[in-house]
Amino acid sequence: MDDDSFSDRFSKKASQMPLFPIGMVAFACVAGYGIYKFKHRKGPTSLYLIQLRLAAQGSAVGIIGLGLFYNIYKDVIEPKFK
Template identity: 45%
Template sequence: MNDNTWKITENIEIPEEAVEMIMLENEKSLTDRIYSVVKRSPFGIAGLVGFSTICGIGMYKWKTRTVSPSIFLTQLRVIAQGTAVGIISLGMLYGMYNDYIKKKKKE
């Protein structure tokens, strides 16, 4: 690479508003950050809660199982997949509601 490649660029001045905005974003508290994540993607949080629930149920039932481990793990996988599909379906229905029904009410 030629040394003159970087010399032909121009310096850009960053507006003070942008710098202040970046500084304010970095100074947000943990609860504000969590709230903004929940507001942007509520079904992502629902997915994490579903995952935690399935893992908890799986750990509890692993101790008290009466079937072979392969059948138990197969059943647990089916339950986890059903939970994931259910949460994805709810998310799609929520998105369709926002896109079609709420927009018609606003117009």
């Protein structure tokens, strides 16, 4: 069993998948926003949950789009300049 620390595992995961830290930050932002808005909501809970789901899905689609553009750049555009 490896005795790697959390920071070692996180840096290894980030080097393998560059969007992993961005996804973690986006999750933390959406979760923080959700907790804050739930505490200060004005209106029905169902409407709040729909809006929170939309924010979570939007961040997921945005991160997938960033990954797509990153891979296009890495595989297509960058080799042309070498």
